[in-house]
Amino acid sequence: MGYPAVLHDPVSGATRRVTVTWDSALQGALRVDDGNSTPHDVAAADLSLSRGGWSGDAINFSWQHQGKMWAITVDDQQAIAQLAKELPPNFSGQIIAWQKQSKRSEHWTTAALSFFGLLALLPVLLLIVLFMMRDRILDAVIAKLPTSIDAQIGDLLHAQILQSKELVKEGPAVEAVRAVGQRFIAHLPKQDFNFRFEVVNDKSVNAFAAPGGVIVVHTGLLAKAASVDQLAGVLGHEVTHVTRRHSLRQIVYDLGLTTTLQWLLGVPDGVADTIAGAVADLSGLEFSREQEAEADRGGVELLQKAQLPATGLKSFFEELARDKGQVPTFLSTHPADAQRSATLQRLIAEREPWEIEPLVIDWEAVRRDAGERMKKQQGCEAEKERMGLLPFEFALLRSGQTEH
């Protein structure tokens, strides 16, 4: 049986593939067979063995023949292992020592490369760990931040809403919203937030909470809600967003995520940009599913404390879910419909029954008020279109009219 090797021919300068065998007869000889001419035997006494191979794991046999140095190299590991068994002890001892050395070196290389590989992966690993611990980190950060931050952001947004939206300043609609809001505030444990309940004339069925206690209800939602209990349900949900500081949590999360990404992945852009971007996005902040579920839970608790029926929250939500055609924006990130409904049912069942002190509000008047305002706004828009005015021109015209 022969082992693959290459023969370095000093006469032609070429290297040829050959097979070698060890003949243990007499003192032993290495038989080199190139497949063409008769095999050439080199006596063991003439052979010298050396370590070789570009990676240090091959062996070379060399010998003098007619004044020239001939050599063969065996680099097949199995062949070397076999040869080590057949060769005389002075050779095999050396081969085994080299093999050990090679193996040790290989282990070190593997260890070092794994180490550096891990080092390169470290940012990613760290990111994964941070991401998995994000809830605990966020809790700790939020606990450290004073509520004055919520208030500042809230004031900013409040001012922005006052400027950019058509605010309802009086009438049954806004009075109803404030009355329900007041009921909740009276039952909140401590007054960290300056709650402001506003109604915006907008036909979309929506309500949202900004940090610091700014809660905005659209007239569209008021017109859609069948009873004051449904409004109470929505407001309880939004108030919980405020008291649990969900907006701030989202902001901190967004900021933290971007900065961590930049820091770990080495994106050189300044943090300032991130902050600017996050603040710009404030109004468009969306809550996570977990936060929505938490707001549902907190909403039910609040309704119980305020002695209001919880059926409104559930029925209103179910009604909205039924009109799949126009899923309100404030529901878009909310937990999956069926699941949410079931969870709500369970939450309510856990607490019911509780004492109810009904709200005395003429709900039909509220709906009428909201409906008329929306109609008027629509009329204005139609008028605007008819007159072909730019929005700000129209605003000027209208403000002039109201002054008269």
Added chain:
Amino acid sequence: MAQQMHEIDYKIFGDDMQFVEIELDPEEAVVAEAGGMMYMDDGVAMETIFGDGRQQSSGFLGSLLGAGKRLLTGESLFMTVFINKGQGKRRIAFGAPYAGKIIAVHLGDVGGELIAQKDSFLAAAKGVSLGIAFQKKIGVGFFGGEGFIMQRLQGDGLAFIHAGGTMMERTLASGEMIRVDTGCLAALQPSVHYDIEFVGKIKSALFSGEGLFFATLRGPGKVWLQSLPLSRLASRIYAAAPQTGGAGRESGSLLGGLAGGLFGSDE
């Protein structure tokens, strides 16, 4: 081991910025690094393959593996095969990417295998396979100048490799050893023992400019050395670039340089 190798005729043109022109008989083919082609005759068809040139029959997984290995050696995922689909002989040429020499190595004459520095492969007869050769010695990997991964060319056909400056081919007898600057190794036969050696003295390590280690090459086998590694050329060019505080423009004389230094350039 009867691999189908394509016999090709070639001619290398140029002095320091070379290109190799290969003559293909009908249905003969060469594989080349994507982007290395200079010109080709009408009738030569080009086909892009994923992985290296050999595994036409080894299926998708095999070619994926080949391609992944190629990424490690810093090559592109794809290679290009040029086949003479015309009648009679057709020619195709590949240009070297930077100043240096192209050498043609008949893999059959070097025992069927050659280890070359990354990126040095230019083109080869179809049937030559390209793979990675992984350095198992930690010291050589870190300080040998070639890193842990080199390129392995296997087969019996002709392969063209390129390296910087002037190439020197040297056949080392068994036990014969040379010390080489770590960047200057271009290619070697796998039988050559490649190791590193500390320059000897701390003073030399710090001030000789040769780095901390020499590469040592011990026979038997052939080695190819390059006189100007691309990195050396690049660092000189970088140092001379105006942005990095270099001269910025040609100063014909000492006075020119002085005037430039005193009065600044007009740019």
